[in-house]
Amino acid sequence: MGDLQCAIDLAEGAGKKLLQLRDRAGELGLEGRELKDAGDRTAQEFLAQSLHQLHPQDAVLSEEAVDDKCRLDSRRVWIIDPLDGTREYSEFRDDWAVHVALWEDGELSAGAVALPGLGLVLDSAEQDMPMTVGPARPWRIAVSRSRPPQIVHQLAQNAEVELVPMGSAGYKVCAVVRGEVDAYVHAGGQYEWDSAAPVAVAQGKGLHTSRVDGSPLEYNRADPYLPDLVVCHPALKRELFEAVHAFA
Numbered sequence: 606m607g608d609l610q611c612a613i614d615l616a617e618g619a620g621k622k623l624l625q626l627r628d629r630a631g632e633l634g635l636e637g638r639e640l641k642d643a644g645d646r647t648a649q650e651f652l653a654q655s656l657h658q659l660h661p662q663d664a665v666l667s668e669e670a671v672d673d674k675c676r677l678d679s680r681r682v683w684i685i686d687p688l689d690g691t692r693e694y695s696e697f698r699d700d701w702a703v704h705v706a707l708w709e710d711g712e713l714s715a716g717a718v719a720l721p722g723l724g725l726v727l728d729s730a731e732q733d734m735p736m737t738v739g740p741a742r743p744w745r746i747a748v749s750r751s752r753p754p755q756i757v758h759q760l761a762q763n764a765e766v767e768l769v770p771m772g773s774a775g776y777k778v779c780a781v782v783r784g785e786v787d788a789y790v791h792a793g794g795q796y797e798w799d800s801a802a803p804v805a806v807a808q809g810k811g812l813h814t815s816r817v818d819g820s821p822l823e824y825n826r827a828d829p830y831l832p833d834l835v836v837c838h839p840a841l842k843r844e845l846f847e848a849v850h851a852f853a
């Protein structure tokens with residue numbers, strides 16, 4: 606099985622397990638924190654076991670496992686977030702995701718984001734987005750429901766922008782890919798597992814992906830803290846960055 610198909614199958618498989626668990630939450634007496642923890646654990650176990658079976662030589666960086674720094678000497682590292690949008694999962698909403706990405710020799714080489722609440726899996730296979738000109742105003746910008754960064758509030762006050770709050774970094778990046786929103790802007794905190802697979806998917810579709818200062822997003826660094834990102838259609842990039850930096 607190729608790496609991309611592996612990422613797709615694993616993200617989809619973990620998503621199914623998470624849906625099954627949530628369907629049984631009442632009978633198991635799980636809610637709130639317990640449901641979040643059970644979801645994180647269930648998806649982590651499935652992904653860790655599957656990767657160990659399929660790719661025993663590869664390193665793994667996961668939100669839900671101890672960070673084994675051996676990954677820094679590995680040419681291939683799976684960067685996974687077993688349940689992104691844990692809060693929304695526990696609230697029985699649809700905006701949560703499973704992230705599976707492969708980092709290889711300095712680049713994201715494959716990635717899949719499962720959106721089990723929507724019955725979708727998006728992957729990093731190359732495919733051009735149809736839009737060739739920038740979107741009409743107001744721009745629709747996806748932002749965190751629970752921790753929207755200051756810069757997007759400033760943007761919304763000063764430019765023609767509609768903020769669209771959603772949970773999960775993966776869900777928000779996929780909302781750009783799916784054309785539901787025009788951009789996703791985040792700052793103030795995140796880790797490599799929150800964005801690796803979504804960014805691989807966005808890059809495959811030809812979208813712009815970068816840090817808020819315009820520099821490239823880099824993965825498998827010693828410190829996996831990667832606090833900000835912008836994902837948008839390339840036609841929006843220049844104007845969006847001008848607006849963000851005018852108020853940053």
Ligand SMILES: Nc1ncnc2c1ncn2[C@@H]1O[C@H](COP(=O)(O)O)[C@@H](OP(=O)(O)O)[C@H]1O
Pocket residue numbers: 668686688689690691692748749750751752771772773774792793794795796799
């Ligand atoms: N300021 C911050 N610091 C650390 N992590 C953050 C953060 N803001 C968002 N995140 C993480 O990014 C993911 C998407 O967040 P949000 O839904 O608010 O957009 C969540 O991942 P998890 O659900 O995997 O923990 C959340 O923990």
Ligand SMILES: [Mg+2]
Pocket residue numbers: 668686688689690774798799
């Ligand atoms: Mg996450």
